[in-house]
Amino acid sequence: MSHETDRTLTVRALARVEGEGAMHVRVRDGVVEDVRLEIYEPPRFFEALLRGRRHTEPPDITARICGICPVAYQMSACLAIEAACGVEVSDAVADLRRLLYCGEWIESHALHIYLLHAPDFLGYASALDLARNGRGTQLVERGLKLKKAGNAIMELVGGRAIHPVNVRVGGFYRAPSTTEMAALTEQLRAAQDLALDTVTWAAGFDFPDFEHDHELLALVRPGQYAIDRGTVASTGGLSFAPAEFEDYVVEEQVPHSTALHARLAGRGRYLTGPTARYTLSSRWLSPLARQAADAAGLGADCRNPFRSILVRAVEVVYAVDEALRLIERYEPPAPCYRDVPPRAAVGHGATEAPRGVLFHRYAIDAEGLITSARIVPPTSQNQASIEDDLLRFVAGRLDLDDERLTRQCEQAIRNYDPCISCSTHFLALTVDRG
Numbered sequence: 001m002s003h004e005t006d007r008t009l010t011v012r013a014l015a016r017v018e019g020e021g022a023m024h025v026r027v028r029d030g031v032v033e034d035v036r037l038e039i040y041e042p043p044r045f046f047e048a049l050l051r052g053r054r055h056t057e058p059p060d061i062t063a064r065i066c067g068i069c070p071v072a073y074q075m076s077a078c079l080a081i082e083a084a085c086g087v088e089v090s091d092a093v094a095d096l097r098r099l100l101y102c103g104e105w106i107e108s109h110a111l112h113i114y115l116l117h118a119p120d121f122l123g124y125a126s127a128l129d130l131a132r133n134g135r136g137t138q139l140v141e142r143g144l145k146l147k148k149a150g151n152a153i154m155e156l157v158g159g160r161a162i163h164p165v166n167v168r169v170g171g172f173y174r175a176p177s178t179t180e181m182a183a184l185t186e187q188l189r190a191a192q193d194l195a196l197d198t199v200t201w202a203a204g205f206d207f208p209d210f211e212h213d214h215e216l217l218a219l220v221r222p223g224q225y226a227i228d229r230g231t232v233a234s235t236g237g238l239s240f241a242p243a244e245f246e247d248y249v250v251e252e253q254v255p256h257s258t259a260l261h262a263r264l265a266g267r268g269r270y271l272t273g274p275t276a277r278y279t280l281s282s283r284w285l286s287p288l289a290r291q292a293a294d295a296a297g298l299g300a301d302c303r304n305p306f307r308s309i310l311v312r313a314v315e316v317v318y319a320v321d322e323a324l325r326l327i328e329r330y331e332p333p334a335p336c337y338r339d340v341p342p343r344a345a346v347g348h349g350a351t352e353a354p355r356g357v358l359f360h361r362y363a364i365d366a367e368g369l370i371t372s373a374r375i376v377p378p379t380s381q382n383q384a385s386i387e388d389d390l391l392r393f394v395a396g397r398l399d400l401d402d403e404r405l406t407r408q409c410e411q412a413i414r415n416y417d418p419c420i421s422c423s424t425h426f427l428a429l430t431v432d433r434g
Contacts, residue, residue, distance in 0.1 A: 006029040009394075009406045016116040016126070016410075018068055023409060024256075025394055027115025032398075035391040037383055039104030041255040050373040055081050055364045056169050056340050062360070062375065063163045066419055069103040069160065072353030073375075074167045075228055075361040081169045083243070084347025084364055087340045092333035093171040096157060098228045098375045099326045100164070101155025101351070105319040106148045106191070106225065107161070108148060108354040109266040109312040112417045113198065117309050120411040121205040139201075142194055146316065149191035152184055153323060161222065171337030181330050188324050196292055202313045203296035207274055208408075210393055211303040214269060214385045216276035219352050223320055227352050233280055235301075236267065242350035245359045249376065262381040269384040272356030273416060274311040275302045286325075287433065289318035305389060305415040312417075314352075337426065353378055355417055381417045 009025040020041035026034040032086045046065055050058060058077035063070035075097060082088065089097075115127040118139070122130060130136040153159040156176050158164025166173050217238070219230030232248075239250055251260040264270050278293075279301035283292065293314045302311055325336040350359045356378030363372040393412050397405055 007398075007411065009402060011406060011410060014131075014410060014413060014418075016119070016414055017417070018066075021418065023392065023413060025388070027398065029433070030398065032391050032395045034041040035387045035394070036132075036256045037386050037390070037418075039383070040258045041258060043258050047195050047373040047375055050362070050370050053370050055362070055368040055370060057087070058362065058373070059167050059169060063167075066375075067162050068108050068419060069104055069353045069355070069358075070123060070163050071101055071154065071167075072358045073360075074164065075101060075351045076349045076358045076375075077362075078167065078169050079177070079229065079230040079242075079349025079351065080347040080362050081349075081364070082340060082347065082350060084345040084362060085340045086345070087338055087342055089338055090333055092331065093336065093338075094228070095199055095326055095330070095334060096172060096175065096336075099158040099166075099323055099330075100167070102319040102326070103150045103157065105354055106150030106195075106316055106323070107148075107154065108150070109316045109319075110143050110150060112142060113202065113312055113316075113355075115213070116145075116417065117411075117414050118143075118202075120414060121309070134375050140285040142197065144412055146191055146194050146198065148322070149187050149194075152187055156180060158320060163257070167358065168308065168337055168339040168360050171333070171335070173337070175334075175336035177196070177332060178330060178400055181327050184327060185324065188320055192288075192317070192320045192324070195313070195320050196288075199292045199296050199310070199313040201318060202310045207304060207306045207310075209304075210306060210389075210396075212271070212305060212385070212389055213303070213390075213391070214271040215264065215267060215268045216279050217264075218276040218280045218352060219270045219357060221284075223284060225281050225286075225289075225322075227319075227322075229351065231293065232357065234264070234266075234270065235276075235279060238264070240431075241348075242359065243348040243397070245350060245376070246346060246361065246374070249359075250335075251376065251380070257383065258376070259293060261384050262376065263384060269383070271385040271389060272307070272378050274354075274356075275305065276316055276356065277352060278302050278311045278314070285314070285318055286321045288321050289314055292317045298374065303414070308412070308415050308417075315346060320383035332346060337368075343367065351427050355379060355419055377407040377419070379416070382416050382418070386413060386418070389415075 028353035159166035219226035221230035
């Protein structure tokens with residue numbers, strides 16, 4: 001029997017996530033008593049590596065943390081260093097940064113939607129299996145075309161699609177010409193249609209009936225869907241500047257993870273990411289993205305984590321639409337950077353990585369050397385909420401056999417697109433019936 005009151009579900013290597021992690025669920029006497037998202041990838045010590053480096057180096061160093069969302073690390077690092085040094089970039093440079101960030105949102109979301117998450121909804125073990133099946137080939141090709149459009153922005157503005165090299169503290173080393181920028185328009189117009197098709201397609205998925213009550217946290221910038229800057233806000237009424245982040249967010253070590261868990265001081269677990277952004281800022285989507293969300297049946301908020309794939313699809317529509325808007329009004333900034341002379345100070349920066357709020361804090365001395373650094377990525381912030389979701393999700397589905405329940409638990413984890421690192425693993429499953 002697979003419905004015994006004592007059950008243990010173990011996934012030793014989670015599939016279709018970026019990095020190395022495992023899942024452990026223990027049921028005793030018909031009650032879920034233990035759920036662990038076990039991140040066992042060795043610590044990478046980037047914060048220690050940054051100490052003693054020049055204040056101009058964090059954008060290049062921290063970009064290596066992730067090959068999927070390097071721009072997020074670069075932008076948060078730049079904001080923090082510039083805040084420490086008392087420098088603000090021009091509006092034209094800020095717009096160019098936002099455009100680069102749009103490219104990352106497009107390529108990252110397209111990767112997640114089509115290659116990592118959609119196979120769960122369509123009954124395939126992987127995107128490779130999906131691609132081998134008739135119409136599935138066309139679906140995967142559509143996803144790759146979308147991703148390619150995002151990569152094209154990153155290549156032009158960032159210098160290359162992975163670990164961009166054109167970003168510097170204070171701006172960019174080089175600004176694209178108007179002719180180079182205009183050349184992206186045709187590809188992005190085509191991507192806009194692909195993105196709208198993606199929303200329509202994802203809206204037809206069969207979403208499990210499941211909702212959470214986590215406090216949602218995201219950047220908010222009234223009048224604009226926050227990507228590259230904003231005030232930190234929550235559905236519980238919090239509102240604070242990135243410089244106050246450490247006053248509100250507490251990180252703690254847990255025995256089963258090499259990544260820190262985060263909680264809101266005096267409040268507990270919370271969730272950041274696409275559904276948080278959407279719930280707090282959907283009113284500021286572009287008209288086209290808002291229309292797509294309405295047609296897909298998304299209301300003013302989203303608390304079903306399985307529908308996060310649909311929210312990501314809407315955000316792709318927004319990012320393409322925003323990129324086209326920025327390109328249409330583009331004039332090369334002159335100069336394309338501002339000098340950022342060092343001073344002894346502490347600076348904070350937060351931006352919206354595809355997976356949620358990414359916070360950086362740097363202390364530098366008068367010579368421009370970094371004396372301390374702190375980086376809080378979205379996946380570590382979400383771990384406690386992921387585990388809570390798994391506990392309640394499993395508790396409501398104990399009638400399922402081990403294989404099906406384990407498969408659905410993996411899908412539940414992929415709702416959050418956890419970015420543990422940048423590799424993907426095959427699944428190994430063991431079942432201990434106690």
